[in-house]
Amino acid sequence: MDFLVFLGIIFGIIFGAVKGCESLHSSSHGVNLICCSLDAPLIETCEYTSFCREHCSCFLTITQHLECAFKNTSDSKKFKFLDHQTSAGSQISCRDPNLPNPTVPYTVVIEEADEKKTYEFLLGMCGYHVTSLTLQTYSQLFDQLDFSTCFPDLASFQIISPTRKLASFQKSLKNLRNLTVLSLVNVDFEFWLSEPPFIENLNYLHIENSTLSEIPKWFAKSQAISDS
Structure with missing residues (x-):
């Protein structure tokens, strides 16, 4: 392949992706959404203008006023x-x-919103490029x-969580592959016996105020454990 043709394809992919990245700030129905694009920044009067430091990413907060x-x-x-x-x-x-x-990275924060609506909203986000989820x-x-x-x-x-919550994680977290950060505060649970796919990628683990009785043997493969 001709080198100039190859460069043309690469630049086409890059600029095509940038073009598809829409920057905006929208707050409605209990959902606060900030999408950043350094090539098309938010308007100067927006309070989140300085918040945008990444090339293309979205930050979504589901508040207690969620209506869907x-x-x-x-x-x-x-x-x-x-x-x-x-809107x-x-x-x-x-x-x-x-x-x-x-298709851009989404950082999602969920406040104390209605549980059923939040569950349905997360189902509705299936397929979005969510890389960080904080509840x-x-x-x-x-x-x-x-x-x-x-x-x-x-x-x-x-x-x-401000109050103690009971969780299982048997289905929700067990099969994740790319998890690097796991932090659980005020959550009562037990880890499962089988080794999860993410164990070798995990580099930060924080568990606070939990009834967790033991750390399973497979955690020995975790960088978070071996470096502590």
């Missing part, structure tokens, strides 16, 4: 997140939130989610 409909809407009526404008559409669909930039509360409903299928690139999973 359990039924799906037609394509013509889908809610659309718009930059500093009143089109009457209500967000939990199972189809229609978030922009689905300020936890519901056993979330144990039914297979994060390895929904968010296979999940690298950071944290629960920072």
